[in-house]
Amino acid sequence: MGALLEADAICVTFGGLRAVDGVSFTVNAGEIIGLIGPNGAGKTTIFNALVGLQPLTSGFVRLGGERVSGLKPHRVAQKGMTKTFQNAALFPDMSVVENVTTAALLRHDLHGARTKAEAVLEKLGLNGIAQADVADLTFPQKALVEMARALATEPRVLLLDEVMAALTHSEMDEVMEVIRGLRAEGLSFLVVEHHMRAIMALCDKLLAVNFGRLLAHGTPAEVAANPQVIEAYLGHGAVGKEAAHA
Ligand SMILES: Nc1ncnc2c1ncn2[C@@H]1O[C@H](COP(=O)(O)OP(=O)(O)OP(=O)(O)O)[C@@H](O)[C@H]1O
Ligand SMILES: [Mg+2]
Known part of the structure; x- marks a missing residue:
């Protein structure tokens, strides 16, 4: 069976800026996938492209094997994918x-x-x-x-854009319990968070982006140990440092 969500070489350009540059990944039913990267890496733009808020320059998005790129956001939501907003x-x-x-x-x-x-x-x-x-x-x-x-x-796939920003550790734990409960019912998640503690604890796999490109993908431990990912985070609060305590 194919993946529930498929991003196939998606690109978004703003004038001369390639905000999303050929990103491909899949999400299966019941998976929690984290999308990490420094500020301005393209995470929110990827989310907007997936849900139809931002037209693709090229590439495709498929949900349940059906093409949803090119559809308006409410049509994508009717097909089963929606996102939260970075600032509520x-x-x-x-x-x-x-x-x-x-x-x-x-x-x-x-x-x-x-x-x-x-x-x-x-x-x-x-x-x-x-x-x-x-x-x-x-x-x-x-x-x-x-x-x-x-x-x-x-939704079948829910995209969470920094819903845990501004939460304390115990508040984050509460929200993560809610997410895990929903996943147990079969819902899939793509999660953007800057809190590496939450990302490492919650996600089955991570996608790391920088300058609109996919740098690495794999288990949280693999991605956190990836030299390119560590390099991208130097001076940004270091994925590697936090991962060492995870
Ligand atoms: N509507 C827009 N018009 C022009 N440039 C944009 C627009 N939206 C985003 N950008 C640029 O695209 C790049 C990616 O931005 P994006 O908001 O996707 O990053 P992000 O990874 O979500 O960052 P953050 O962690 O700060 O939320 C940045 O260089 C940003 O300035
Ligand atoms: Mg963002």
């Missing part, structure tokens, strides 16, 4: 449950969307804050609500 993009004037309901409208009428939103909040242990204003949420609550919005679209 919740609607500030809506309650938590309303925020999640708007996402669930992808597949449901208003009544069905509300029911779906409540079910997702329950699953993530967030029913206690369903009526809260998003402005009043803590960082870990915001991260989970952002994930709840994405889950409400009923």
